[in-house]
Amino acid sequence: MLRALLLAPPGAGKGTQGERLSEHYGVPHLATGDALRRHVAEGSEIGAQAGAYMERGELVPDRLVLELVLHLLSEPEPLEGFILDGFPRTLNQAKTAFQWGKANGRTFHAVISLDVPEDELVRRLLERGAAQGRIDDSDDTIRNRLRVYDEFTEPLLDFYRERGILVEVDGEGPVEDVGARLRAQVDRLYPGSDASA
Ligand code: ADP
Numbered sequence: 001m002l003r004a005l006l007l008a009p010p011g012a013g014k015g016t017q018g019e020r021l022s023e024h025y026g027v028p029h030l031a032t033g034d035a036l037r038r039h040v041a042e043g044s045e046i047g048a049q050a051g052a053y054m055e056r057g058e059l060v061p062d063r064l065v066l067e068l069v070l071h072l073l074s075e076p077e078p079l080e081g082f083i084l085d086g087f088p089r090t091l092n093q094a095k096t097a098f099q100w101g102k103a104n105g106r107t108f109h110a111v112i113s114l115d116v117p118e119d120e121l122v123r124r125l126l127e128r129g130a131a132q133g134r135i136d137d138s139d140d141t142i143r144n145r146l147r148v149y150d151e152f153t154e155p156l157l158d159f160y161r162e163r164g165i166l167v168e169v170d171g172e173g174p175v176e177d178v179g180a181r182l183r184a185q186v187d188r189l190y191p192g193s194d195a196s197a
Contacts (some may be wrong), residue, residue, distance in 0.1 A: 001027050001081025002190050003106055005088070005097075007156060008114035009149040010142065011121035011128070012171045013178065017114065018085040020179045021186070027081030030072050032089075036060060039068070057136050057144035059152060062092050069093075070100060078104040089153045094160075109190040111160040112182060114171030118146065165189060 002025040006014045015031060022029035036054060039047030046068055050060040059065075069087050073079050088094040101107040116124075122142055129137025136145065160166040167185040171178055 001025070002083070002110070002186070002192075003027075003081055003101075003108045004083050004110040004112060004186060004190075005108055005160075006083060006085040006112050006114075007088070007153065007160075008112070008171065009116070009118075009121055009153075010145045011124040012114040012116045013175070014085045014114065016175055017112075017171075017179060017182060018083050020175075021083045021182065024179075024183060025081065025083070025186075027083060028079070029083045029085060030069075030087075031085040032065060032069060032087040033085075035068055035072065036065075055135055055141070057141035057148065059089055059148055062090055062096075065089075065093060066096055069097075073100060074104075078106055080106065088156060089149075091152075091156065091159065094156050108165060110167050110186050111165050112167045112169060112186065113157055114169055114178070114182075116171040120172065121146065
């Protein structure tokens with residue numbers, strides 16, 4: 001089963017494409033942002049600590065995110081397939097994810113990056129903020145999230161490029177076209193798939 005990571009800036013379409021990949025390959029879509037928002041809504045211990053960081057558009061500390069993600073991936077038993085969306089976002093998270101994969105015989109097949117120019121990202125996020133009222137989709141917070149992406153997350157692309165599993169896809173244009181480009185590239189790294197047949 002496919003194990004892929006979606007690593008792209010806010011507004012690039014991780015959530016949308018993550019859902020589509022999940023359906024196509026028949027594996028769960030695990031989005032750390034969604035999982036964290038659920039914790040905040042439920043007022044759990046993790047949520048109580050994470051909420052303030054999310055509102056400011058800062059990264060939630062690795063300690064909390066790793067606790068959450070390792071639980072999602074490992075309980076009740078190590079997941080065989082998944083689309084992991086929004087994780088890892090720091091080198092420390094990437095290293096821990098890599099170790100988890102090795103230790104459990106579940107290394108990742110593909111790491112997907114969606115390329116979208118910054119002015120288009122800002123436009124999409126402002127539109128989503130107006131439509132859905134997500135608290136972190138406001139002007140200042142958007143700029144902070146983009147800065148945080150450039151500083152902490154974008155460098156991870158090299159980490160995966162060196163490992164030969166990075167897939168870079170043009171994220172502009174109709175959702176269906178982006179999805180088709182994405183699947184074509186993933187299938188090259190993951191020929192085990194018969195889902196495209
Ligand atoms: P976006 O990519 O549009 O910023 P997400 O839903 O992926 O949206 O993330 C929302 C917020 O959740 C982030 O700004 C951050 O505060 C927190 N978050 C999500 N995933 C992680 C992660 N892997 N590490 C740290 N913080 C995270």
